[in-house]
Amino acid sequence: MNRDLIKEDLIQLDWEVTDRDDFFQKMVCKLEDLGYVRASFKKAILEREEKYPTALPTQPEAIAIPHSDIEHVIKPFIAATRLASPVYWHEMGNNDAIHPVRYIFMLGFTQDDGHVKVLQLLLKNFMKAAYMEHLNSAMSEAAFLEAVRSLDGFEDE
Numbered sequence: 001m002n003r004d005l006i007k008e009d010l011i012q013l014d015w016e017v018t019d020r021d022d023f024f025q026k027m028v029c030k031l032e033d034l035g036y037v038r039a040s041f042k043k044a045i046l047e048r049e050e051k052y053p054t055a056l057p058t059q060p061e062a063i064a065i066p067h068s069d070i071e072h073v074i075k076p077f078i079a080a081t082r083l084a085s086p087v088y089w090h091e092m093g094n095n096d097a098i099h100p101v102r103y104i105f106m107l108g109f110t111q112d113d114g115h116v117k118v119l120q121l122l123l124k125n126f127m128k129a130a131y132m133e134h135l136n137s138a139m140s141e142a143a144f145l146e147a148v149r150s151l152d153g154f155e156d157e
Contacts, residue, residue: 005118006078006148009034011141014084021046023087024066027079027106036079036108041072045106053090055099058126061136062099064089065122067107067115078118079106080148082135103135125151 012030017023028042045068055064086100105122107115125131131151138144 005076006080006145008141008145010036010077010079011144011148012079012081013138013141013144015081016084017087020049020087020089023081023083023104024049027081027104031077031079031106031108036073036075036077038072038074041068041108044068044072049090053092053095055089055091055101056123056126057091057097057099058132059129060132061102062086062089063103063105063122063126064101065092065105065107065119067109070110070112073108073110075108076110077106077108078148079108080104080144081106082138082144121151 012027015023015026017026024042024046028037028045031037031041032039045066048068049066054066055062081104083102083104086102088098089101091097091099103126107118109115109118131147134147134150135144138147
């Protein structure tokens with residue numbers, strides 16, 4: 001996976017949001033301003049999240065990995081956020097379960113299968129307590145970016 005998918009301007013540390021919808025409002029606005037997504041992205045990602053929620057009950061922190069269809073994305077990205085306080089999110093594959101999510105990795109791709117490899121890589125690493133601790137201990141956007149880029153399988157391309 002290309003390291004250029006995630007840049008420091010796509011890192012948000014200890015972001016204050018009131019709920020999931022507030023997160024989407026702020027993040028999509030940022031992504032639009034930076035030229036990563038089309039105006040249709042917010043509606044598309046909210047609709048997809050309602051049908052196919054993306055929270056995963058990883059430990060010690062639950063994560064969410066929202067993504068949309070390719071036609072709403074201008075250029076591929078990974079936007080990584082560590083929230084100041086968790087927000088509630090429905091679990092992937094089990095809409096009845098809700099988890100407090102503190103980490104959100106929003107994905108945008110311009111090829112149909114672009115998200116599959118990234119999802120597999122993220123899931124593999126989020127299951128490792130040492131990796132999650134690395135994310136927890138990052139004190140700056142640059143340190144968090146390096147923590148994300150330290151994923152097993154994340155390569156220069």
